Amino acid sequence: QARPPSGPDYFALTECERRFDLDLTALHERYKSFMVQIHPDKLARRPADEQQELASRAATLTQAVGVLRDPAQRAKHLLELHGRPLGEEATGESVGAPFLAQMLDAREAVEEAKSEAELHRLDRDNDALVQTLSAALAGAFARRDLDEASRLTAQLQYLQRIGAEIRQRRE
Incomplete structure (x- = not known):
């Protein structure tokens, strides 16, 4: 059941087309251009009230760019704009048992990795999965297949958590 979006449209704020596969370089250039203006x-x-208004707009724009630069946050925002918000935590039921088993195996591999080389390989493999999922997400949004x-x-949220665990282990 679709619900109206609860917050601002970050795509409109940044003058970006409402799509998953964004040109991140163009987004960054728009952001820099706006920040130079203010x-x-x-x-x-x-006047102080005008300074306050522009500071508020700058903070909102910074938040918008942060959301749009992150693939999972961008996807969640798109779903919200389509009236299909995703809950804070993805559930095992929503991702499917085979994927959940794959994530448990990945988490175990991260915990058991004994060398920087192993962690590097796990990070590379995880990044490849993120890229594959991102391409599939772009297609799902283009088809307006909101369930998919x-x-x-x-x-993608699960994969990003695995990536964060890998980076934490590498520090």
């Missing part, structure tokens, strides 16, 4: 040196002579997009977004 640099504190340029605002010094403006929800499932893939939940899977």
Whole structure:
């Protein structure tokens, strides 16, 4: 059941097309351009209320760019905009038993890795899965298959957690 989005449309705020496969370089350039316009040196002579408004817009834009740069957050935001918000935590049921078993094996492999080389290989393998899922997500959103997009977004969240565990072990 579709629900109206509860917050701002980060795609509109950043003047990006509402799609999963964004041009991140163009997003970064738009962000830099906006931030140059509201640099504190340029605002010094403006009234305090205008300075406050621009500071608020800058904070919102920074948040928008942060969400859009992260594939899982971008996918969750797209789902919200389509009225299909994904819960905070992806459930095993939403990703399927085979995928969940794969994630348990991956987590175990990370815990048992004994060398930097093993962790590097696990990180590379996880990144490849993230890329594959991201391509599938782009297709699901392009087809407006929101059930599939929800499932893939939940899977992507699991993969990102595995990636974070690998990076933590590598530190």
